[in-house]
Amino acid sequence: MTTRKNSGATATPAKRQRATSSGSASERRDHLVKLAAELFARKGFQATTVREIADEAGILSGSLYHHFDSKETIVDEVLSTFLDDLIARYRAALESGGEPRAVLSEMVRIGFGTLEPHRAAITVMQNDWNYLRQFERFNYLVKAEDEVEQMWVAQIKAGQAAGQFRGDVDPKLTYRMIRDTIWVAVRWFRPGGRLNTTGLAEHYITVLFDGLATGERTTQKA
Amino acid sequence: MTTRKNSGATATPAKRQRATSSGSASERRDHLVKLAAELFARKGFQATTVREIADEAGILSGSLYHHFDSKETIVDEVLSTFLDDLIARYRAALESGGEPRAVLSEMVRIGFGTLEPHRAAITVMQNDWNYLRQFERFNYLVKAEDEVEQMWVAQIKAGQAAGQFRGDVDPKLTYRMIRDTIWVAVRWFRPGGRLNTTGLAEHYITVLFDGLATGERTTQKA
Amino acid sequence: MTTRKNSGATATPAKRQRATSSGSASERRDHLVKLAAELFARKGFQATTVREIADEAGILSGSLYHHFDSKETIVDEVLSTFLDDLIARYRAALESGGEPRAVLSEMVRIGFGTLEPHRAAITVMQNDWNYLRQFERFNYLVKAEDEVEQMWVAQIKAGQAAGQFRGDVDPKLTYRMIRDTIWVAVRWFRPGGRLNTTGLAEHYITVLFDGLATGERTTQKA
Amino acid sequence: MTTRKNSGATATPAKRQRATSSGSASERRDHLVKLAAELFARKGFQATTVREIADEAGILSGSLYHHFDSKETIVDEVLSTFLDDLIARYRAALESGGEPRAVLSEMVRIGFGTLEPHRAAITVMQNDWNYLRQFERFNYLVKAEDEVEQMWVAQIKAGQAAGQFRGDVDPKLTYRMIRDTIWVAVRWFRPGGRLNTTGLAEHYITVLFDGLATGERTTQKA
DNA sequence: CATGAATGAGCTTTCATTCAT
DNA sequence: TATGAATGAAAGCTCATTCAT
Numbered sequence: 001m002t003t004r005k006n007s008g009a010t011a012t013p014a015k016r017q018r019a020t021s022s023g024s025a026s027e028r029r030d031h032l033v034k035l036a037a038e039l040f041a042r043k044g045f046q047a048t049t050v051r052e053i054a055d056e057a058g059i060l061s062g063s064l065y066h067h068f069d070s071k072e073t074i075v076d077e078v079l080s081t082f083l084d085d086l087i088a089r090y091r092a093a094l095e096s097g098g099e100p101r102a103v104l105s106e107m108v109r110i111g112f113g114t115l116e117p118h119r120a121a122i123t124v125m126q127n128d129w130n131y132l133r134q135f136e137r138f139n140y141l142v143k144a145e146d147e148v149e150q151m152w153v154a155q156i157k158a159g160q161a162a163g164q165f166r167g168d169v170d171p172k173l174t175y176r177m178i179r180d181t182i183w184v185a186v187r188w189f190r191p192g193g194r195l196n197t198t199g200l201a202e203h204y205i206t207v208l209f210d211g212l213a214t215g216e217r218t219t220q221k222a
Numbered sequence: 223m224t225t226r227k228n229s230g231a232t233a234t235p236a237k238r239q240r241a242t243s244s245g246s247a248s249e250r251r252d253h254l255v256k257l258a259a260e261l262f263a264r265k266g267f268q269a270t271t272v273r274e275i276a277d278e279a280g281i282l283s284g285s286l287y288h289h290f291d292s293k294e295t296i297v298d299e300v301l302s303t304f305l306d307d308l309i310a311r312y313r314a315a316l317e318s319g320g321e322p323r324a325v326l327s328e329m330v331r332i333g334f335g336t337l338e339p340h341r342a343a344i345t346v347m348q349n350d351w352n353y354l355r356q357f358e359r360f361n362y363l364v365k366a367e368d369e370v371e372q373m374w375v376a377q378i379k380a381g382q383a384a385g386q387f388r389g390d391v392d393p394k395l396t397y398r399m400i401r402d403t404i405w406v407a408v409r410w411f412r413p414g415g416r417l418n419t420t421g422l423a424e425h426y427i428t429v430l431f432d433g434l435a436t437g438e439r440t441t442q443k444a
Numbered sequence: 445m446t447t448r449k450n451s452g453a454t455a456t457p458a459k460r461q462r463a464t465s466s467g468s469a470s471e472r473r474d475h476l477v478k479l480a481a482e483l484f485a486r487k488g489f490q491a492t493t494v495r496e497i498a499d500e501a502g503i504l505s506g507s508l509y510h511h512f513d514s515k516e517t518i519v520d521e522v523l524s525t526f527l528d529d530l531i532a533r534y535r536a537a538l539e540s541g542g543e544p545r546a547v548l549s550e551m552v553r554i555g556f557g558t559l560e561p562h563r564a565a566i567t568v569m570q571n572d573w574n575y576l577r578q579f580e581r582f583n584y585l586v587k588a589e590d591e592v593e594q595m596w597v598a599q600i601k602a603g604q605a606a607g608q609f610r611g612d613v614d615p616k617l618t619y620r621m622i623r624d625t626i627w628v629a630v631r632w633f634r635p636g637g638r639l640n641t642t643g644l645a646e647h648y649i650t651v652l653f654d655g656l657a658t659g660e661r662t663t664q665k666a
Numbered sequence: 667m668t669t670r671k672n673s674g675a676t677a678t679p680a681k682r683q684r685a686t687s688s689g690s691a692s693e694r695r696d697h698l699v700k701l702a703a704e705l706f707a708r709k710g711f712q713a714t715t716v717r718e719i720a721d722e723a724g725i726l727s728g729s730l731y732h733h734f735d736s737k738e739t740i741v742d743e744v745l746s747t748f749l750d751d752l753i754a755r756y757r758a759a760l761e762s763g764g765e766p767r768a769v770l771s772e773m774v775r776i777g778f779g780t781l782e783p784h785r786a787a788i789t790v791m792q793n794d795w796n797y798l799r800q801f802e803r804f805n806y807l808v809k810a811e812d813e814v815e816q817m818w819v820a821q822i823k824a825g826q827a828a829g830q831f832r833g834d835v836d837p838k839l840t841y842r843m844i845r846d847t848i849w850v851a852v853r854w855f856r857p858g859g860r861l862n863t864t865g866l867a868e869h870y871i872t873v874l875f876d877g878l879a880t881g882e883r884t885t886q887k888a
Numbered sequence: 889c890a891t892g893a894a895t896g897a898g899c900t901t902t903c904a905t906t907c908a909t
Numbered sequence: 910t911a912t913g914a915a916t917g918a919a920a921g922c923t924c925a926t927t928c929a930t
Contacts, residue, residue, distance in 0.1 A: 025910095044353045046268045050904060062906075063911050071904065101435065123352075130349045130409075131266045165434050173417070173425055174434065176410060177403050184402035187352075195395070203395055211433030212387050212396065213323065247892075272921060285894050287922065472889095488797045490712045494925060506927075507890050515925065545879070567796075574793045574853075575710045609878050617861070617869055618878065620854060621847050628846035631796075639839070647839060655877030656831050656840065657767065694914085716900060729915050731901065 029067050032057055037078040037120035045075055045128040072135065075124065079132075082121035083144045086114055090151050100159030105205050107152065111182040112201035115189055122186040149175060178208065251289050254279055259300040259342035267297055267350040294359065297346065301354075304343035305366045308336055312373050322381030327427050329374065333404035334423035337411055344408045371397060400430065473511050476501055481522045481564035489519055489572040516579065519568065523576075526565035527588045530558055534595050544603030549649050551596065555626035556645035559633055566630040593619060622652065695733050698723055703744040703786035711741055711794040738803065741790060745798075748787035749810045752780055756817050766825030771871050773818065777848040778867035781855055788852045815841060844874065 035056045039048045050071050051061040068074050093106045114122065132138045152175040159165035181204065195203065257278045261270045272293050276283040290296050315328045336344065347363075354360045374397040381387035403426065417425065479500045483492045494515050498505040512518050537550045558566065576582045596619040603609035625648065639647065701722045705714045716737050720727040734740050759772045780788065791807075798804045818841040825831035847870065861869065 028910095043356075044268070044350075046266070047353055049902085059910090060912060061904080062913075065905070066910055069905095127349060127352045128266075130345075131269055134265075163436060166432075166436050169429060169434065170417070170425060173422070174429065176407070177426065177429070180406040180409075181399050181403050184406050185398070187402075188398060195392070200395070203391060204399065207391060207396065207399070207430070207433070209433050209435040210388075211429070211431045212391065213431040214385060214388050250893085271919080273919090281893085282895060283921080284896075284923075287924095288893060291922095293921070487800075488712070488794075490710070491797055493923085503889090504891060505925080506892075509926070510889055513926095571793060571796045572710075574789075575713055578709075607880060610876075610880050613869060613873060613878065614861070617866070618873065620851070621870065621873070624850035624853075625843050625847045628850050629842070631846075632842060639836070644839070647835060648843065651835060651840065651843070651877070652873070653877050653879040654832075655873070655875050656825075656835065657875040658829060658832050715898080717898095725914085726916060727900080728902075728917075731903095732914060735901095737900070 032064070032067055033074060033077050033081075034120075036074045037124065040075060040078065040128070041120035041123035045071075045124060046131060072132075072137065075128070075132065076137065078121050078124060079138075079141065082114070082118045082125070083141070085118065086110070087144065087147065089114075090148065094151060094155075099164070100155050100162055101164045101209070104152075104155050104159065105209075107155070108178065108182065108205055108208070109198070109201045111179075112185070112197045112204070115182075115186055115197045115200075116191055119186060119189075122183055126183060126186060148179075152179070254286070254289055255296060255299050255303070256342075258296045259346065262297060262300065262350070263342035263345035267293075267346060268353060294354075294357065297350070297354065298359065300343050300346060301360075301363065304336070304340045304347070305363070307340065308332070309366065309369065311336075312370065316373060316377075321386070322377050322384055323386045323431070326374075326377050326381065327431075329377065330400065330404065330427055330430070331420070331423045333401075334407070334419045334426070337404075337408055337419045337422075338413055341408060344405055348405060348408060370401075374401070476508070476511055477518060477521050477525075478564075480518045481568065484519060484522065484572070485564035485567035489515075489568060490575060516576075516581065519572070519576065520581065522565050522568060523582075523585065526558070526562045526569070527585070529562065530554070531588065531591065533558075534592065538595060538599075543608070544599050544606055545608045545653070548596075548599050548603065549653075551599070552622065552626065552649055552652070553642070553645045555623070556629070556641045556648070559626075559630055559641045559644075560635055563630060566627055570627060570630060592623075596622070698730070698733055699740060699743050699747070700786075702740045703790065706741060706744065706794070707786035707789035711737075711790060712797060738798075738801065741794070741798065742803065744787050744790060745804075745807065748780070748784045748791070749807070751784065752776070753810065753813065755780075756814065760817060760821075765830070766821050766828055767830045767875070770818075770821050770825065771875075773821070774844065774848065774871055774874070775864070775867045777845075778851070778863045778870070781848075781852055781863045781866075782857055785852055788849055792849060792852060814845075818845070 032053070036048070036053045039052055039056065042048075043052075049061075050064055053074070054061040054064050057064075068077075089110045090107060093103055093110060096103070096106075098106070129141070133141065149172070153171045156165060156171040156174055160167050160171070185200065189197070189200065254275070258270070258275045261274055261278065264270075265274075271283075272286055273283040275296070276286050279286075286296075290299075311332045312329060315325055315332060318325070318328070320328070351363070355363065371394070375393045378387060378393040378396055382389050382393070407422065411419070411422065476497070480492070480497045483496055483500065486492075487496075493505075494508055495505040497518070498508050501508075512521075533554045534551060537547055537554060540547070540550075542550070573585070577585065593616070597615045600609060600615040600618055604611050604615070629644065633641070633644065698719070702714070702719045705718055705722065708714075709718075715727075716730055717727040719740070720730050723730075730740075734743075755776045756773060759769055759776060762769070762772070764772070795807070799807065815838070819837045822831060822837040822840055826833050826837070851866065855863070855866065
């Protein structure tokens with residue numbers, strides 16, 4: 001199960017490459033990806049030079065090309081690793097088969113839960129997506145996004161059908177607002193602040209389901 | 223009223239320069255800024271070359287430097303024009319002196335209302351902010367952001383004090399979530415779709431104040 | 445009598461242009477040349493932009509081209525004005541018909557005497573000659589230099605023949621050393637210092653004729 | 667012993683960089699510096715493009731930046747190499763501890779002796795000094811110049827105190843005249859002419875110490 | 889005479905990538 | 910695997926000069 005458009009049942013091309021390499025080579029590669037991800041997050045993909053990545057790793061820029069065949073391959077690995085993990089978690093939540101409101105809450109928690117382990121990847125996706133999407137090789141990102149959208153929208157619709165969610169809101173629009181609110185938090189969220197990501201998730205779930213207002217509701221709920 | 227750090231009571235340096243020029247010169251300059259903004263939004267600031275901007279205007283790249291002294295000056299004008307307008311609108315809403323919930327609703331409407339007229343500027347701010355902030359000249363963006371944050375947070379706190387808003391949410395966190403939800407919509411919002419920006423605003427206001435859930439509230443409201 | 449290669453009996457092209465203009469136009473032109481000369485001296489010919497010259501004059505760079513048809517025309521006028529004056533003074537000294545030593549002393553005084561009124565031009569000649577000589581239009585400078593050399597060498601040889609100067613020195617070499625010593629002083633000479641140009645000249649004449657040493661001479665004088 | 671302002675007891679940064687490279691890398695770099703120096707001398711620093719330097723070396727202009735981080739770094743190496751050598755030679759002459767007149771003669775010989783091996787560097791220093799000194803990085807040139815001046819002036823004063831040199835000349839002024847006379851000769855001196863640099867030096871020493879005149883001295887010597 | 893917009897050629901520098909060693 | 914030299918394409922910017930108004 002992968003997010004790559006051109007991957008079969010086994011793994012992404014990058015992963016296959018990793019598999020055929022020796023264990024330590026794979027670790028070296030993963031380490032390089034991690035270093036690069038940090039730089040991409042901090043400075044942006046375009047503003048990060050391969051030389052900076054190589055410097056960080058203590059090698060020369062040309063040497064990076066023994067591990068990756070291009071700068072885009074590196075960021076590809078950053079993003080697909082994140083998306084593979086995210087989708088896997090969502091699937092697990094869905095397979096639990098709970099009621100819509102509980103599942104949706106769990107999906108919100110999953111989203112905020114990726115903020116720390118995948119901070120760099122999410123940052124890159126937020127900032128550089130607009131640039132990266134112009135390259136054919138990243139088409140798979142759109143497909144992954146579509147798959148995720150379907151998961152969310154299905155749950156929202158199920159919740160409306162079950163009378164748990166108000167019927168006068170647009171499911172797709174609502175999904176987008178939830179999604180954006182979660183990911184964009186990567187811009188200002190820093191571990192060690194007042195709230196951890198669990199607290200953030202609960203805070204958001206509260207407002208999301210019950211609203212900011214006290215007293216009577218403005219609009220009739222279906 | 224300006225967002226520039228080094229501007230006095232009159233106008234931003236750029237604006238003053240524009241004012242001293244003849245009317246047509248100012249129009250030419252504004253036209254170039256508009257063309258550049260579209261390109262920045264579509265391709266990103268770094269990926270947009272000055273040659274592309276010049277091509278779009280039907281002149282040579284060097285000729286752009288008759289109007290602006292750097293590529294950064296152009297994007298600066300794009301962003302500060304947007305921020306000046308936004309802050310002016312927020313101020314007007316605050317000066318109306320309504321009750322917090324009404325003011326906050328109006329501020330949400332203002333936010334969504336900038337999505338169309340300032341689509342390009344907002345897109346640039348979303349995508350290239352991380353890159354641009356490293357340059358000293360864009361420090362004023364941070365200051366403008368702070369000013370806006372204070373406006374929002376003050377209203378949220380006033381609403382809590384007045385018993386209109388639940389007291390168990392963090393004002394700053396709530397502001398950030400509202401803010402992000404509005405601006406990030408620029409990524410997928412296209413005029414002519416199912417909802418216009420007014421509809422979007424009302425949709426969001428509904429969810430924001432009254433929540434997604436029907437029936438009893440999960441958490442006690444203060 | 446002019447230093448331009450392509451000038452007839454009347455005047456240099458630049459001068460002719462000046463003559464046909466109205467009096468005030470000529471003054472304006474001279475003023476611009478003076479401003480430019482200062483900048484050329486301070487920053488070097490190449491490093492001085494026409495825009496800087498225009499700024500100094502309070503006009504736009506394009507407007508300079510109503511007065512001169514190129515940047516080189518301006519520096520040409522700076523240099524030829526100096527050379528015309530210098531050669532005229534040398535001629536006057538030669539025409540006085542004094543004995544070689546007296547004439548040579550006078551020529552040294554004339555040289556140092558140009559340091560103040562022609563400071564900028566001499567500086568340009570010292571610093572930018574190497575660059576300017578590659579343009580055909582400045583060939584006349586070489587001719588002027590040759591004419592000056594002949595004047596000096598003739599006096600030195602006459603002094604040797606008359607037994608005033610030692611015969612074991614090379615006239616051409618000696619001329620070059622005297623010439624260089626004078627002009628290069630423009631690099632460090634500043635009016636208002638310990639010595640004025642008259643003092644400088646006398647100092648140099650002393651060393652030149654009588655040497656730095658006291659007591660017996662090292663070498664036999666002819 | 668170095669002329670760089672920011673160098674300690676070991677070597678200039680450039681030199682250290684060179685030292686850590688392999689032997690052939692250092693040779694390549696030195697070769698490039700030599701090619702560049704010739705071009706700088708012939709056309710001037712500003713008028714020489716990096717493309718021309720690269721062409722001369724048979725590589726592309728961008729490839730130069732594998733060896734140097736800017737055009738200024740190249741000319742820096744040209745000039746500091748010369749100054750390091752010059753100052754080392756002067757120091758050796760001073761350490762011999764001879765009487766002032768002998769030392770001064772030796773210093774004159776050293777000066778003329780650099781005309782051939784350092785022709786390009788001296789030419790650049792003569793022509794482009796005025797331009798280069800505006801950059802902070804070349805401040806060390808001024809310091810080197812000061813150090814040299816002190817060496818000369820000390821010898822002249824010692825010679826006056828010992829009664830070898832006339833007391834009615836200004837030591838600093840005399841130094842400048844000697845210095846300029848030597849270096850400026852690079853403009854017309856060409857190896858293979860009537861006199862080699864040794865001959866030149868002896869010619870100048872003769873005139874300098876004993877003067878051009880025969881017979882009685884014009885001015886009383888101290 | 890001056891302006892202001894534009895040209896066109898060229899500049900230094902950057903950078904992802906290649907490849908022989 | 911890594912190095913180090915080089916490529917090649919392009920980038921942002923400069924500047925002398927032109928010209929219609």
